[in-house]
Amino acid sequence: MIQSLIGFIALFLLLYLTEKRRFINAVVLGLLGLFIVREIIMHYPLLLPNEQGIVSEMGIVILLGSFPSVMFILSIAMFFNSKVLLEKEGRKFRNLLLAIVGLSFFIMMIWYVFIIFINIQHPIWHILFFYAFLIFGYTMFLYTSVLAYATVYHFTPLTYEPNYIIALGSGLIGDRVPPLLASRLDEAVKQYKKNGARPVIIVSGGQGNDERVSEAYAMKKYIVDVHHLPEQKVLMEDKSTNTEQNMAFSKAIMDAHAQGRKYRSLFVTNNFHVFRASIYAKRAKLDAEGVGSKTAFYYLPNAFTREFIGLLEMYKWVHVTVFLFITLFVGIILRAYV
Structure with missing residues (x-):
C-alpha cells in the first residue's frame, strides 16, 4: 500500500512540477484521492470482514445508506x-x-x-x-x-516576476465595467504594484453586440480613472471574443512590444476560471501562470x-x-x- 501511494504521489508531483497547466494532472490527483479513500474503507473497522469473511451489518448500512x-x-x-x-x-x-x-x-x-x-x-x-x-x-x-x-x-504562489500582466475580459454592461470584471482589474493592479510597478498591463477583450465600446477600452479607462495608472502602462487588445483568443492575441502584442527580448507574463481572471484559462495559455505557447480574483x-x-x-x-x-x-x-x- 505504501509503495503504491508513494508511486501515485511521485507521478502527480512529476506532472505538476514539469507543467501545471494540464488536464491530466487533475485526473491523476483524482486517482490518488480514490486510492486513499479505498485504503481507508478497506481498513475501517466497521467494514472489515469477520471470521466468516462477511462484512459487518453496520458496514452494509453505511455503504448502502451513504x-x-x-x-x-x-x-x-x-x-x-x-x-x-x-x-x-x-x-x-x-x-x-x-x-x-x-x-x-x-x-x-x-x-x-x-x-x-x-x-x-x-x-x-x-x-x-x-x-x-x-x-x-x-x-x-x-x-x-x-x-x-x-x-x-x-x-x-507565483515564483517569478512578470514583465506583463494580462487582464481577461468578461463582458460589459453597455460601456460600464461590472463588479465581476472590476474584481479582475483590481487584482491586475494589485499584481502590478506588488511587482514594483514594473510590468505592463494588457487589457484583453473585444466588443460584443450589446456593448457600446470594446471591453479593452472600458477596462483601460477603469484602470486609469480609478487606480490612476499612467496610460502608457496599459496596452489594449480589443479584438478577442473568447479566452483562447485573449491568450493568442495578447501574446502577439507582447511579442511585438518586447522586440525580441525574453519575457514572462501572468494572467488575471476570476478564481473559478484560472485553471481552464491556464490551459488556453499553454495552447497559445504563452509562458504565463494565472492569478485568480475573488468571486462572490x-x-x-x-x-x-x-x-x-x-x-x-x-x-x-x-x-x-x-x-x-x-x-x-x-x-x-x-x-x-x-
Missing part, C-alpha cells in the same frame, strides 16, 4: 444555490444550471432507492442503473478531480460548473471515447441477459 444521503444533501444545496442566483443575478437560463445538475442527483437517488431497497428482481433494471451509475460516477469523478486540482493551482461565494458553484462543462468540451473526444467504451461494456452485459 450514497442516497449524499445525493439528497447535494441536490437540496444545488436547488438552493440556483434560487439565490436567480434572485441576485436575474432570471437567466445559465443560473438554472446547478438546479438541473441537482435534479440529476435527485433522480439518481430515487432510482438507487427504487432498485436497492424495493428489491426489484428483473436484471435489466439493475443493468440500466449500473450503466447510469457508471456515466454519473465518471462525470462526478472528473468534476471532483478538477475542483480539487483547480483549488491547488489557484493557491500555488454564492456565484462560485454555478460558475465553476460552467467551467467544468467548458473543460469537458475542450477534451470532448476523449470523454466521448470513454462513454462509448462504457456503453459497449454494459451492452455486452445486457446482451448476456436478454
Whole structure:
C-alpha cells in the first residue's frame, strides 16, 4: 500500500512540477484521492470482514445508506444555490444550471432507492442503473478531480516576476465595467504594484453586440480613472471574443512590444476560471501562470460548473471515447441477459 501511494504521489508531483497547466494532472490527483479513500474503507473497522469473511451489518448500512444521503444533501444545496442566483443575478437560463445538475442527483437517488431497497428482481433494471451509475460516477469523478486540482493551482504562489500582466475580459454592461470584471482589474493592479510597478498591463477583450465600446477600452479607462495608472502602462487588445483568443492575441502584442527580448507574463481572471484559462495559455505557447480574483461565494458553484462543462468540451473526444467504451461494456452485459 505504501509503495503504491508513494508511486501515485511521485507521478502527480512529476506532472505538476514539469507543467501545471494540464488536464491530466487533475485526473491523476483524482486517482490518488480514490486510492486513499479505498485504503481507508478497506481498513475501517466497521467494514472489515469477520471470521466468516462477511462484512459487518453496520458496514452494509453505511455503504448502502451513504450514497442516497449524499445525493439528497447535494441536490437540496444545488436547488438552493440556483434560487439565490436567480434572485441576485436575474432570471437567466445559465443560473438554472446547478438546479438541473441537482435534479440529476435527485433522480439518481430515487432510482438507487427504487432498485436497492424495493428489491426489484428483473436484471435489466439493475443493468440500466449500473450503466447510469457508471456515466454519473465518471462525470462526478472528473468534476471532483478538477475542483480539487483547480483549488491547488489557484493557491500555488507565483515564483517569478512578470514583465506583463494580462487582464481577461468578461463582458460589459453597455460601456460600464461590472463588479465581476472590476474584481479582475483590481487584482491586475494589485499584481502590478506588488511587482514594483514594473510590468505592463494588457487589457484583453473585444466588443460584443450589446456593448457600446470594446471591453479593452472600458477596462483601460477603469484602470486609469480609478487606480490612476499612467496610460502608457496599459496596452489594449480589443479584438478577442473568447479566452483562447485573449491568450493568442495578447501574446502577439507582447511579442511585438518586447522586440525580441525574453519575457514572462501572468494572467488575471476570476478564481473559478484560472485553471481552464491556464490551459488556453499553454495552447497559445504563452509562458504565463494565472492569478485568480475573488468571486462572490454564492456565484462560485454555478460558475465553476460552467467551467467544468467548458473543460469537458475542450477534451470532448476523449470523454466521448470513454462513454462509448462504457456503453459497449454494459451492452455486452445486457446482451448476456436478454
